[in-house]
Structure formats: structure tokens, C-alpha cells
Amino acid sequence: MPSISPARSSEARIMSSPIRRLALAVGAAALALLAPAAAPAAPRVHTVIIDKMKFGPVPASVRAGDVILWVNKDMFRHTATARNGSFNIDLVAGASGKTVVRGAGAIPFFCKYHPGMKGQLRVSK
Amino acid sequence: MIHKIVLGCSVAMLGLATPALAHDGPSDAQIAHIAYTAGEIDIAAAKQALSKSHNQQVRDFAEAMVRDHAAVNDKALALVKKLGVSPEANATSAALSKGAAEKMAALAKLNGAAFDRAYVGNEIAYHGTVNQALASTLIPGAHNAELKSLLETGLTLFQEHQKHAEHLSGALK
Numbered sequence: 001m002p003s004i005s006p007a008r009s010s011e012a013r014i015m016s017s018p019i020r021r022l023a024l025a026v027g028a029a030a031l032a033l034l035a036p037a038a039a040p041a042a043p044r045v046h047t048v049i050i051d052k053m054k055f056g057p058v059p060a061s062v063r064a065g066d067v068i069l070w071v072n073k074d075m076f077r078h079t080a081t082a083r084n085g086s087f088n089i090d091l092v093a094g095a096s097g098k099t100v101v102r103g104a105g106a107i108p109f110f111c112k113y114h115p116g117m118k119g120q121l122r123v124s125k
Numbered sequence: 126m127i128h129k130i131v132l133g134c135s136v137a138m139l140g141l142a143t144p145a146l147a148h149d150g151p152s153d154a155q156i157a158h159i160a161y162t163a164g165e166i167d168i169a170a171a172k173q174a175l176s177k178s179h180n181q182q183v184r185d186f187a188e189a190m191v192r193d194h195a196a197v198n199d200k201a202l203a204l205v206k207k208l209g210v211s212p213e214a215n216a217t218s219a220a221l222s223k224g225a226a227e228k229m230a231a232l233a234k235l236n237g238a239a240f241d242r243a244y245v246g247n248e249i250a251y252h253g254t255v256n257q258a259l260a261s262t263l264i265p266g267a268h269n270a271e272l273k274s275l276l277e278t279g280l281t282l283f284q285e286h287q288k289h290a291e292h293l294s295g296a297l298k
Contacts, residue, residue, distance in 0.1 A: 113189040116285045
């Protein structure tokens with residue numbers, strides 16, 4: 001279309017104003033909210049159950065930045081303590097709490113109060 | 126002859142059907158008392174250690190003993206209340222208490238690293254004795270399923286305590 005109608009040129013004028021920038025920003029924010037999957041892999045939450053003096057199965061695919069939710073179903077107080085010091089959570093009987101996985105590779109962990117209780121996270125980048 | 130066999134069989138069946146009447150093993154009320162007493166003894170030993178030891182590892186271990194044995198004993202008290210059973214004093218509990226009192230008196234005379242080594246050494250031996258009793262007598266002898274289950278949890282915990290004490294003992298040398 002060779003000619004520009006007055007209506008469109010007027011719209012173009014309005015949209016080049018600060019209102020246009022605001023509209024763009026709002027649009028971008030809405031897009032970010034609507035499409036989180038488009039962002040780099042969002043942290044996931046994995047649950048590890050502690051019961052009867054044992055750590056339950058650890059999740060198979062943990063990535064750096066993911067969150068572990070430790071749930072202490074036992075009648076005893078326990079900790080989940082990384083040997084490399086990257087996390088340490090102390091849970092009274094019945095409590096639960098979250099830690100963030102930092103770094104990649106094998107991260108062995110144990111309970112400070114019951115050192116025979118052990119487990120290992122395998123973390124990919 | 127046949128009469129004797131029949132009699133033998135019926136006695137054996139009676140034994141299986143009504144184990145509570147058997148006199149060769151402790152009753153649930155006695156088992157509960159023994160298990161509770163065993164826990165109280167270890168709590169008392171740990172409190173003695175907390176009043177005497179300056180070694181952080183020993184103190185951490187003793188604190189875990191107080192906490193864990195109190196947790197099991199709280200559950201045991203709640204269970205006997207629920208079941209309407211009164212823990213019943215018996216010769217085994219009395220022998221455990223007497224032995225423990227003598228050990229505490231001996232440990233009271235020690236200080237510093239000598240106390241730490243003796244306390245931890247006794248913890249290894251004591252948990253070994255209690256675990257043996259749990260595995261061979263108390264757990265097989267418990268009639269109530271909930272009591273049996275609690276004793277089994279206790280055994281898992283005390284075996285871990287025994288291993289923990291063994292590691293700690295290695296670190297103290």
C-alpha cells in the first residue's frame with residue numbers, strides 16, 4: 001500500500017510517544033508471565049522423605065539451582081547436611097524445609113545426628 | 126504312649142495359642158518397662174556426660190542420645206496409655222538399673238579425656254547389650270503389634286547409636 005491513511009499516521013504518532021513505550025513494557029511483562037517455559041529452565045522442587053532412620057529415594061534428574069524439599073516424617077530430629085557444605089538443614093520430628101542445590105556432580109549428604117544415615121544427589125548443570 | 130503324645134501336642138498348641146500365659150518370656154507390660162528403663166538409663170548417662178565433658182563431639186553425641194531416647198520413650202508412654210497397660214517392674218529392669226548405677230558411679234570418678242573414652246566405650250557396650258536383648262528376646266516376645274513395631278524402630282535407632290559411638294571412639298583415640 002503506497003499511501004498512508006490519516007488514521008494510521010495518527011496512530012503511529014501516538015504509539016511513538018511514551019505511551020507506546022509503556023504499552024511495550026506492559027506487553028513484555030505479560031508475555032514473561034504467560035510464557036515462563038520460554039525462560040531458561042526454571043528451578044524444580046524435588047521431595048526427599050526422611051523416615052525410620054533413613055533418607056528415602058533421591059530424585060533421578062536434579063539440576064543445579066533446583067530445590068530439594070526435605071520432609072522429616074520420623075519421630076527423631078534429623079539433618080540433611082551436604083559433605084561439601086553446600087547445604088545443611090536441621091529438622092525436628094515432623095518438620096520439613098527446602099534447600100537449593102548448588103554446583104554439579106555427586107553431592108553426598110548425611111544426618112549430623114545419625115552419621116550412618118547417608119544419601120547422594122547426582123546433579124547435572 | 127499315645128496319651129503322652131496327645132498331651133504333648135495339646136501343651137504345644139496351648140503354648141502357641143496363648144503365649145501371654147507362658148512363663149518363659151516377659152509379658153508386654155514387662156517388655157515395655159524394660160525398654161523404657163533402658164532408654165532412661167541412656168538419658169541419665171548422657172546427662173552425666175553433658176555435665177562433665179568438654180569435648181564437642183562427645184557433647185553432640187550425648188545430646189543426640191537424650192533427644193532420641195526421649196522421643197522413643199514418649200512414644201512408648203503414649204502407647205502403653207493407649208493400650209491401657211501399666212509397665213511392670215521386673216528382674217531384668219532391676220538388673221539394668223543396678224548395673225547402670227554402678228557404671229555411673231565409676232564414670233563420676235573420671236574426668237577429661239579419660240571420662241570421654243570411658244563414657245563412649247560404655248555407650249558401645251551398653252547399646253550392644255540392649256540391641257542384643259531387643260533382637261533376641263524383647264521384639265520376638267512382644268505380643269502387641271504396635272509395641273513390636275516401636276521396639277523395631279528402637280532397634281534401628283540404637284544400632285545407629287552403637288555405630289555412631291564406635292566412630293566417635295575411633296576419633297577419640
